[in-house]
Amino acid sequence: MASKEKDHVVGIDIGGQTCKLGVVDARGDVLAQKVIKTSSDPSAEVVIAELAEAVRSLVAEAGMEGRIRGIGVGAPNGNYYTGTIAFAPNLSWASHGSVDFAKMLSAAVGGIPVSLTNDANAAAVGEMTYGVAKGMKHFIMITLGTGVGSGIVINGDVVYGSDGFAGELGHTCAVRYNGRPCGCGKTGCLEAYCSAIGVARTAREWLELTDEPSSLRSVPEITSKDVYEAAVHGDALARKVFEYTGKILGQKLADFVEFSAPEAIVLFGGLARAKEFLYEPTLKAMNENVLPLWRDKVKILFSQLKESDAAILGASALAWEL
Amino acid sequence: MASKEKDHVVGIDIGGQTCKLGVVDARGDVLAQKVIKTSSDPSAEVVIAELAEAVRSLVAEAGMEGRIRGIGVGAPNGNYYTGTIAFAPNLSWASHGSVDFAKMLSAAVGGIPVSLTNDANAAAVGEMTYGVAKGMKHFIMITLGTGVGSGIVINGDVVYGSDGFAGELGHTCAVRYNGRPCGCGKTGCLEAYCSAIGVARTAREWLELTDEPSSLRSVPEITSKDVYEAAVHGDALARKVFEYTGKILGQKLADFVEFSAPEAIVLFGGLARAKEFLYEPTLKAMNENVLPLWRDKVKILFSQLKESDAAILGASALAWEL
Numbered sequence: 001m002a003s004k005e006k007d008h009v010v011g012i013d014i015g016g017q018t019c020k021l022g023v024v025d026a027r028g029d030v031l032a033q034k035v036i037k038t039s040s041d042p043s044a045e046v047v048i049a050e051l052a053e054a055v056r057s058l059v060a061e062a063g064m065e066g067r068i069r070g071i072g073v074g075a076p077n078g079n080y081y082t083g084t085i086a087f088a089p090n091l092s093w094a095s096h097g098s099v100d101f102a103k104m105l106s107a108a109v110g111g112i113p114v115s116l117t118n119d120a121n122a123a124a125v126g127e128m129t130y131g132v133a134k135g136m137k138h139f140i141m142i143t144l145g146t147g148v149g150s151g152i153v154i155n156g157d158v159v160y161g162s163d164g165f166a167g168e169l170g171h172t173c174a175v176r177y178n179g180r181p182c183g184c185g186k187t188g189c190l191e192a193y194c195s196a197i198g199v200a201r202t203a204r205e206w207l208e209l210t211d212e213p214s215s216l217r218s219v220p221e222i223t224s225k226d227v228y229e230a231a232v233h234g235d236a237l238a239r240k241v242f243e244y245t246g247k248i249l250g251q252k253l254a255d256f257v258e259f260s261a262p263e264a265i266v267l268f269g270g271l272a273r274a275k276e277f278l279y280e281p282t283l284k285a286m287n288e289n290v291l292p293l294w295r296d297k298v299k300i301l302f303s304q305l306k307e308s309d310a311a312i313l314g315a316s317a318l319a320w321e322l
Numbered sequence: 323m324a325s326k327e328k329d330h331v332v333g334i335d336i337g338g339q340t341c342k343l344g345v346v347d348a349r350g351d352v353l354a355q356k357v358i359k360t361s362s363d364p365s366a367e368v369v370i371a372e373l374a375e376a377v378r379s380l381v382a383e384a385g386m387e388g389r390i391r392g393i394g395v396g397a398p399n400g401n402y403y404t405g406t407i408a409f410a411p412n413l414s415w416a417s418h419g420s421v422d423f424a425k426m427l428s429a430a431v432g433g434i435p436v437s438l439t440n441d442a443n444a445a446a447v448g449e450m451t452y453g454v455a456k457g458m459k460h461f462i463m464i465t466l467g468t469g470v471g472s473g474i475v476i477n478g479d480v481v482y483g484s485d486g487f488a489g490e491l492g493h494t495c496a497v498r499y500n501g502r503p504c505g506c507g508k509t510g511c512l513e514a515y516c517s518a519i520g521v522a523r524t525a526r527e528w529l530e531l532t533d534e535p536s537s538l539r540s541v542p543e544i545t546s547k548d549v550y551e552a553a554v555h556g557d558a559l560a561r562k563v564f565e566y567t568g569k570i571l572g573q574k575l576a577d578f579v580e581f582s583a584p585e586a587i588v589l590f591g592g593l594a595r596a597k598e599f600l601y602e603p604t605l606k607a608m609n610e611n612v613l614p615l616w617r618d619k620v621k622i623l624f625s626q627l628k629e630s631d632a633a634i635l636g637a638s639a640l641a642w643e644l
Binding site: 137138152154155157159160161162163164165166167168169171172173176177184185186251254255256258259260261262263289291292293294297 | 459460474476477479481482483484485486487488489490491493494495498499506507508573576577578580581582583584585611613614615616619
C-alpha cells in the first residue's frame with residue numbers, strides 16, 4: 001500500500017482555562033475536536049505530555065494516523081520565531097520563564113513539526129486561510145475578547161517584527177495618556193476601553209456618574225454580556241456604551257490604517273458579537289480620522305468563522321505553512 | 323570594447339521649491355549633483371522634459387553615459403505601485419490629477435527604468451542601503467521636516483500597503499482628538515506638533531500664554547530654527563518646547579513599536595538636527611509608553627547621511643532594486 005498523504009493538520013488553542021484541539025482538513029473542516037482543561041501543573045514537561053496524549057487520541061479518533069502534516073499552536077505570548085511561550089501570566093507552567101514549547105511538543109508527538117504564535121496572529125492566519133480575509137494580502141485582525149489582541153498581515157504575511165512580538169495594538173494608547181489603567185501596567189490602552197472588561201467598566205462608571213435610568217442598575221456584577229443584552233432590549237445607556245466603545249475603536253483603527261493601508265480590518269471575539277451596535281460608530285470614527293485618501297475605502301468586516309471552531313482553525317492554519 | 327556595466331544610478335528628489343538630482347555609485351558616493359528650480363509650469367509634459375534634460379546633462383557631466391541602471395525618484399504623493407504622482411498640493415503640475423510620472427520620465431530618457439515613491443519611503447530605503455539602518459530588517463524612518471513623514475521597513479521591505487500609500491504616521495493622532503488643526507484637514511495629528519511648523523507654533527503659543535522670559539520674545543516671526551538657536555543659547559522656554567515636542571513624539575513612537583516591533587526608529591530631517599534637545603525626552607516617553615517587553619530595547623537613531631546628499635541618496639537607492 002502506498003504511504004498515505006500528509007493532508008491534515010492539527011490546531012491547538014491554548015487558553016488560561018482550557019485547551020482546544022482539532023484535526024482539520026484542507027478545506028477548513030474540523031473532523032474531530034476536543035476541549036481539555038488547561039493543566040495547572042507547574043511543570044511544562046507534564047503539560048506537554050498531557051497535550052501530546054490528547055493529540056494522539058484525537059488523531060486516532062479521526063482515523064488520521066500518519067496523515068498529520070503539522071501542528072499549529074496559538075498561545076498567549078507565543079513567539080513564532082523561537083517557538084517559545086514565555087512569561088504568560090495565565091499559564092502556571094509558563095508564567096515564570098521561557099518554555100521551549102514547539103520543540104518539546106514536536107518531540108513528544110514523534111517528530112510532527114510544530115509551529116507556534118500568539119492567539120491573535122493565529123486568528124489572522126485563520127481568516128486568511130479559511131475566512132473573510134481569504135485572498136487578501138493586507139488586513140488587520142483585531143480580537144475583541146477579555147483583552148484586545150491583533151494580527152497584522154502585510155503582503156500576505158503576518159508581521160512578527162524584529163523579535164516575534166509585533167502586533168500588540170491592544171496596548172496602543174486610546175482616548176488619552178494617563179487614561180484608565182490597563183492590565184499590562186500602562187494606562188490608557190485600547191484594551192482598557194474596547195475589551196469585554198472595558199465595556200463592563202464603562203457601563204459601571206456611567207451608572208455611577210449619572211442618574212440615567214437603565215435596566216443595568218438592577219444587575220449586581222455587570223459583564224459585557226449584560227450590557228449587550230440590555231442594548232438588545234433597547235436600553236439607551238447600554239447602547240451609548242457601545243457607541244462610545246465603537247468610537248474609541250474607530251479612532252485607533254484610523255491610526256492603524258495610516259500605518260499599513262490595509263484593505264480591511266477584521267473584527268473577531270466575544271465583543272464582536274455586538275456587531276449591530278459596534279459597526280456604525282466604529283466605521284464612522286475610523287472614516288472621520290483617516291486621511292481623505294482612505295475615507296470610505298477601508299472595510300470593517302466581522303469574522304464569519306463558527307465561534308466553536310475559530311480558535312482551532314486559526315491555530316491549524318499555521319501548520320499548512322510548515 | 324565590451325559594453326560598459328550599468329553600475330550607477332540616478333536619484334531625484336522632487337520638492338515644492340527645488341528638485342535635486344545626483345549620479346550615485348554602489349558605495350553611495352554622489353559623483354555629480356545639481357539642484358534645479360521646480361518648474362511652475364502646469365503641464366507635466368514640460369516639467370518631465372526639463373527633468374529629462376537635467377538627467378542627461380548630469381550623466382554626461384559624470385561621464386556615465388550608458389552606465390545608468392535606473393532612476394529612483396522621491397516625490398510628494400509618489401506611489402510605488404503605480405509610478406504616479408497624484409494630487410500633490412505643492413506641485414503645480416501634479417496638484418489636480420494623476421501624472422503617470424515614472425512611465426513618462428522613463429520614455430523621456432530613452433527607456434532607463436524609473437522607480438518612484440514618496441520622499442519618506444525613499445529616505446528609509448536610503449538609510450537601509452547606505453545609512454544607519456544598513457543590515458536592519460525592521461525599522462521605522464521618521465522624517466521631521468516642514469511636515470512629518472515616515473517610511474516603515476518590515477522584513478527588509480518598505481511597507482506600501484494595499485494601495486501604495488502606507489506609512490502616513492505623521493497623520494496619526496497625537497496628544498488628543500480635536501487637538502491642533504493639521505494641514506491635512508484633520509486635527510491633532512503628530513505633524514501638527516512634531517514638525518518644524520509645530521515647534522514654532524508651540525513656542526508662539528507658550529509665549530502668548532505665559533509671562534516666562536525668553537529671548538524668543540524679541541523675534542518677530544518665530545521659526546523652528548529660532549527655537550533651536552535659543553535652546554542652544556540656554557533659553558529655558560525654548561528647551562521646554564523641545565522637551566514637549568520630544569515627549570509627544572516618543573509617546574507616538576511607542577504606538578508604532580507596538581505595531582511592528584522594529585529594532586530602531588531612525589530620525590531624519592531639519593528638526594532632527596536638534597538631537598541634543600530631542601533625544602532624551604523622546605526616548606524617555608517612548609520607553610514609558612511601550613509594553614515592558616520592549617522597554618529600553620528599541621533604539622532611537624539619527625540619520626548620519628550628509629544632509630546635502632541625503633535626499634538624492636534616498637531616491638537613488640530605490641533604483642538598485644530595479
